[in-house]
Amino acid sequence: MSDVLDFHLDDLVAANADSEYVEQRFWSGDLMVLAEHHTTADDSHSYVVAHDGSITWGIPGKPQVAAFKVSRDPILNTFTVEASYHATVPFAQNWLIEHGCPPERIARVGDGFMTPADNLTVQVEQQIRESGSRYEVLDSQTWDIDLCETWTLTHDSHADQVPVRVFLEEGNRDARTYTMREGAFADEVTARHWLGDRSSQLPCPPEFRGEATALRTRAAFARSGGASAMPKAGVDAHRTPPAGTTHRPNPERSM
Template identity: 65%
Template structure:
């Protein structure tokens, strides 16, 4: 799917230079829409979650998920246009929700990859509803081997190990993906783990007393499905496989 979105901006002028630049940058992209919401009845706001295919030919590791918000002033015939890039769909959804998009309207449906397990769903739900809790320090997206995304953050609410890594890995065979959270004492330790991948992704301290997470891990460990998703467990480090959450299903073109 190419960029064929129409925000209905005919007759509207950018309210500021930033909006003009953001709109121009948006039209330069090659977007696959993952979710969108346009407010009614007056149509004052539009929210879009998309994958920008043009990024794959740009700087290696650059984020490919784009969140867009358009706010129209129907009295002045002007609009503001905001756009941000994220490595993970969940962080882009958080950005949209914080700006007034109903959470249920940010959900990715259709033929796109599904969460592999309850733990992935739980981590993503927490990210979507986290507000300004996580400060993004860095991120990376890989289209090759390994095919994965990670987002390095600082958790403003964590009593200890406040540096958090959110690692997303997909599996084309099962058409699913996992999202895991790791905790580190400082940024250097987190970057060292991302560089070396020595040992398991360290489990956040608060997970140890989380009965729901423990039950989910136990259930996943017992699973022996023929087309199993990446290895279960909060701290599990899987062999990366192609695909991330935005990717379409077999036969769906972009």
């Protein structure tokens, strides 16, 4: 995996105005590659997930993970490029998979970034990554200072009950790990109230409750038995962003 973003556009020109705008909008120095896949067929493609450091200096809370799909036509010497922003890496990977990237080629994040703290995090991320168009993103917030927390508010089209889902990612800089948890709510108002209040645990989805509880119990038992410290799970986090919180670049985050 390359540390430098390269769409392999040498001697190619944009096929349309939208692609030209997207290509000129980004500076490679702002983008840290997290995952990528490139093909070299006649109609070659690049699929890239990257952290956009420039976002940390903009409006607080905006998504910082960019997904890029580039298509190159060597016969016409042209390219097209599409970009989409997401709060966390699994949603960016999902977007690329929906746009033609082989799932197994974009699933792995490069070395040197935060890693999942537990099996439940791995399971929830895979669920998002392979969900297709299941989740409609309603809102998201990213804090990369103090809290190192990101949430994505969605509507789950596969849920018969409590269809509003919150995916809460919480990082632990000291351990260089993060957790991802899914919460289920009856409606958007209730979900937003929980996000602002945090006086109760994140409600577990009913279809996932038994397995999630078992995983949490095993993690708690390991901690009480003297195992190496793990970050506090997002379901136990009652913290809210401190007043006046501002963004700072945090390239070590896995997103």
